Amino acid sequence: MAFNATGAPASYGVTELAQLPKLGGLFVRGVAGSVGKRPKGAVRLPETAYQVVGVETTGEAAHLAAYQRLLGEPASEVLPAGFLHVLAFPLATAVMVRGDFPLPLLGLVHLRNVARVLRPVRLGETLEVRAWAQDARTHRRGVQVDLVAEVLVGGELAYQGVSTYLAKGFTAPDGGAAAPEAPDAAPAAEAPREEWTAPLPTARWQLGGGTGRAYGAVSGDQNPIHTSSLGAKAFGFPRAIAHGMYTAARALAEVGPARRGDTYEWTVEFFKPVLLPGTVDVAIRYARDAAPTDGPEPVPATLTSENGAAAGQGFVYDGWRSGKNTRHFQGTITPL
Amino acid sequence: MSTTPSPVPSTREAVIIGGNRIPFSRAGKKYVRTSNQDMFTAALEGLVARFGLQGERLGEVAGGAVLKHSKNFNLIRESVLGSSLAPTTPAYDVQQACATGLEAAIAVTNKIKLGQIESAIAGGTDTVSDAPIVVSDRLRAALLDANHAKTTGGKLKALAAIRPKDLAPVSPSTGEPRTHLSMGEHQAITTAKWGITREDQDEVAYNSHQNLARAWESGFFDDLVTPYKGLTRDDNMRPDTSLEKLAKLKPVFGAKLGEQATMTAGNSTPLTDGASAVLFSSRAWAEERDLPILAKFVDAETAAVDFVHGHEGLLMAPAAAVPRLLARNDLRLEDIDFFEIHEAFASTVLTTLAAWEDEEYCRTELGLDGALGKIDRSKLNVNGSSLAAGHPFAATGGRIIATAAKLVAAKAAETGQPARALISVCAAGGLGAVAIVESV
Numbered sequence: 001m002a003f004n005a006t007g008a009p010a011s012y013g014v015t016e017l018a019q020l021p022k023l024g025g026l027f028v029r030g031v032a033g034s035v036g037k038r039p040k041g042a043v044r045l046p047e048t049a050y051q052v053v054g055v056e057t058t059g060e061a062a063h064l065a066a067y068q069r070l071l072g073e074p075a076s077e078v079l080p081a082g083f084l085h086v087l088a089f090p091l092a093t094a095v096m097v098r099g100d101f102p103l104p105l106l107g108l109v110h111l112r113n114v115a116r117v118l119r120p121v122r123l124g125e126t127l128e129v130r131a132w133a134q135d136a137r138t139h140r141r142g143v144q145v146d147l148v149a150e151v152l153v154g155g156e157l158a159y160q161g162v163s164t165y166l167a168k169g170f171t172a173p174d175g176g177a178a179a180p181e182a183p184d185a186a187p188a189a190e191a192p193r194e195e196w197t198a199p200l201p202t203a204r205w206q207l208g209g210g211t212g213r214a215y216g217a218v219s220g221d222q223n224p225i226h227t228s229s230l231g232a233k234a235f236g237f238p239r240a241i242a243h244g245m246y247t248a249a250r251a252l253a254e255v256g257p258a259r260r261g262d263t264y265e266w267t268v269e270f271f272k273p274v275l276l277p278g279t280v281d282v283a284i285r286y287a288r289d290a291a292p293t294d295g296p297e298p299v300p301a302t303l304t305s306e307n308g309a310a311a312g313q314g315f316v317y318d319g320w321r322s323g324k325n326t327r328h329f330q331g332t333i334t335p336l
Numbered sequence: 337m338s339t340t341p342s343p344v345p346s347t348r349e350a351v352i353i354g355g356n357r358i359p360f361s362r363a364g365k366k367y368v369r370t371s372n373q374d375m376f377t378a379a380l381e382g383l384v385a386r387f388g389l390q391g392e393r394l395g396e397v398a399g400g401a402v403l404k405h406s407k408n409f410n411l412i413r414e415s416v417l418g419s420s421l422a423p424t425t426p427a428y429d430v431q432q433a434c435a436t437g438l439e440a441a442i443a444v445t446n447k448i449k450l451g452q453i454e455s456a457i458a459g460g461t462d463t464v465s466d467a468p469i470v471v472s473d474r475l476r477a478a479l480l481d482a483n484h485a486k487t488t489g490g491k492l493k494a495l496a497a498i499r500p501k502d503l504a505p506v507s508p509s510t511g512e513p514r515t516h517l518s519m520g521e522h523q524a525i526t527t528a529k530w531g532i533t534r535e536d537q538d539e540v541a542y543n544s545h546q547n548l549a550r551a552w553e554s555g556f557f558d559d560l561v562t563p564y565k566g567l568t569r570d571d572n573m574r575p576d577t578s579l580e581k582l583a584k585l586k587p588v589f590g591a592k593l594g595e596q597a598t599m600t601a602g603n604s605t606p607l608t609d610g611a612s613a614v615l616f617s618s619r620a621w622a623e624e625r626d627l628p629i630l631a632k633f634v635d636a637e638t639a640a641v642d643f644v645h646g647h648e649g650l651l652m653a654p655a656a657a658v659p660r661l662l663a664r665n666d667l668r669l670e671d672i673d674f675f676e677i678h679e680a681f682a683s684t685v686l687t688t689l690a691a692w693e694d695e696e697y698c699r700t701e702l703g704l705d706g707a708l709g710k711i712d713r714s715k716l717n718v719n720g721s722s723l724a725a726g727h728p729f730a731a732t733g734g735r736i737i738a739t740a741a742k743l744v745a746a747k748a749a750e751t752g753q754p755a756r757a758l759i760s761v762c763a764a765g766g767l768g769a770v771a772i773v774e775s776v
Binding site: 201203204206254285286 | 514515516517521525528529591592593644645646647
């Protein structure tokens with residue numbers, strides 16, 4: 001595939017914004033805009049990449065400290081990948097609330113996330129942030145799409161995050177954008193999982209009822225399914241559900257800077273949501289200790305080409321409902 | 337993987353003169369409203385009385401408590417000041433979770449061996465009944481902010497951040513800070529990994545109670561324990577328990593692991609209050625005072641395991657420490673007459689023994705040529721251990737050292753041959769401390 005100046009596909013135009021948008025306003029637009037976005041024909045993604053240059057991080061010290069304290073990251077001036085995801089999330093959301101983005105923001109299901117830190121980003125550095133949507137492709141239950149977010153420092157790509165979302169009931173474009181998955185290679189989130197057996201846990205997370213609000217406060221993602229029981233019920237969940245990225249970011253923090261290194265890949269695949277309050281049993285293991293059958297599911301080739309976890313480096317992590325075989329998430333953290 | 341140890345420099349000996357503890361009591365019973373300092377001072381005073389140390393300036397007193405309030409920053413020194421030892425006796429606090437007492441002994445005996453001090457007391461104390469309760473992190477942050485604020489308005493603003501739920505006190509837990517699993521849950525995972533059966537665990541527990549009861553009946557503890565607060569024996573001891581009774585108890589740890597749950601209140605140590613102290617010295621110091629010499633504190637080793645990511649079990653560090661200690665002292669398991677393996681849980685003892693018997697484990701994890709070996713179970717915790725006596729965390733090391741010293745002294749007196757005891761204590765944080773005690 002050819003790319004344009006932002007790293008987005010070559011056919012994409014670039015729209016420069018003066019600053020990172022505020023999530024609150026975007027959610028209002030996203031909620032309002034969701035109403036009109038119904039399945040009709042094959043989805044066509046907007047061929048536009050958003051770009052913001054000159055993003056200052058100097059004022060982020062208190063925000064970073066709050067993030068680190070909540071997730072269990074050590075206090076440091078280096079921005080963890082989870083924080084970079086949070087930083088770029090409003091720009092990716094801005095893409096998703098565009099009138100010509102065909103999928104409704106409400107009801108998008110986060111299937112997986114693959115992020116890479118290619119160069120450490122420090123507090124005080126001036127960043128360039130980009131985001132676009134690509135690769136609308138078939139999923140058994142609809143269409144899945146990648147939201148790509150990138151962070152550059154001094155023109156150098158420092159972070160790339162690919163968030164894959166499912167829109168149920170939508171149809172992928174015929175022979176459209178790259179569809180790397182053969183029909184028989186359904187994503188792990190859709191594959192039969194009856195045979196999965198929980199490994200022995202290495203940790204147990206007691207997640208209180210306020211977990212969604214606490215992560216909402218540091219991530220800006222105040223989606224009501226995470227912050228209130230009523231909001232969650234409106235979307236068919238019995239209780240509020242934890243942000244998937246909170247669970248993945250906690251696993252990332254648990255491995256920590258000393259073991260993931262300066263540059264690393266961090267992946268997660270989401271299964272059943274974590275209801276709050278709830279207890280999650282977690283196994284965060286050395287990839288070499290995890291049995292091959294427990295290993296990470298293959299990640300689509302567009303997202304990663306040198307997944308070190310496959311070579312037994314780094315860590316694999318699993319989360320499931322304590323005492324049950326209900327799987328919540330699985331991921332990898334691999335030094336690059 | 338393992339480096340060859342360099343030759344051990346020859347030093348003078350550190351000898352064990354005797355020990356003293358108060359009877360251990362289950363949490364919430366006899367020692368309610370009794371502080372760590374109260375209990376350690378009592379253990380210290382009993383030792384002072386037993387060996388006539390009133391007014392004596394000792395080289396050092398070292399010890400600690402695992403559950404310790406920040407106001408007790410000088411717990412051991414304060415205890416010394418409240419004892420009849422000379423106030424000129426220096427002291428310091430040690431904390432290495434359940435290995436605190438043994439680590440304190442390692443520290444003071446090393447000083448004795450190097451000639452820096454002539455005499456020392458090491459020990460520890462712990463109370464669950466009088467444990468410090470702390471405030472929540474949010475309340476603490478608000479109080480600190482209010483304290484740092486310069487104006488009344490600023491102070492009020494900081495205090496306004498307090499929410500009713502922030503006022504709930506936080507009790508100390510035995511949860512591992514990094515994994516949030518309790519020690520019991522951690523050991524349940526290790527137990528499942530090694531496939532240790534419920535029956536084997538209950539047998540270890542049963543033997544512990546039988547052995548401890550027999551030792552009490554035979555008067556073994558008469559010169560090792562001083563009654564305290566109306567208690568004359570360890571009140572957790574159940575001489576009347578049976579394997580049938582133990583078999584009826586419901587598992588309390590590992591329930592989330594499904595059918596593998598085997599750990600019950602009967603084969604796990606209860607939360608306990610108590611304190612212990614052991615007197616060490618150079619041989620000359622003891623002889624000058626005409627004090628008995630029970631044994632030598634020969635050597636010790638500490639280890640830690642990589643438990644956070646499940647590579648190893650939380651309480652398995654002694655499995656790694658013992659082979660290193662034996663190798664350095666040119667000893668094999670067969671050279672040991674008494675194995676004093678702290679019973680944090682019955683299964684801790686069993687997983688440690690299973691590890692030593694496992695050829696592959698010993699090769700890949702311990703760097704040995706083959707299995708370390710199988711111990712003679714009749715040499716294991718012959719006078720009971722923590723399952724029966726209880727386990728006031730920091731006090732356990734002192735209890736075991738004094739018991740081991742007396743055992744080797746008696747055995748050597750009986751056989752005319754040197755006798756050795758191996759002490760092994762596992763601890764939170766994936767830590768472990770082990771030591772060799774030998775008759776003189």
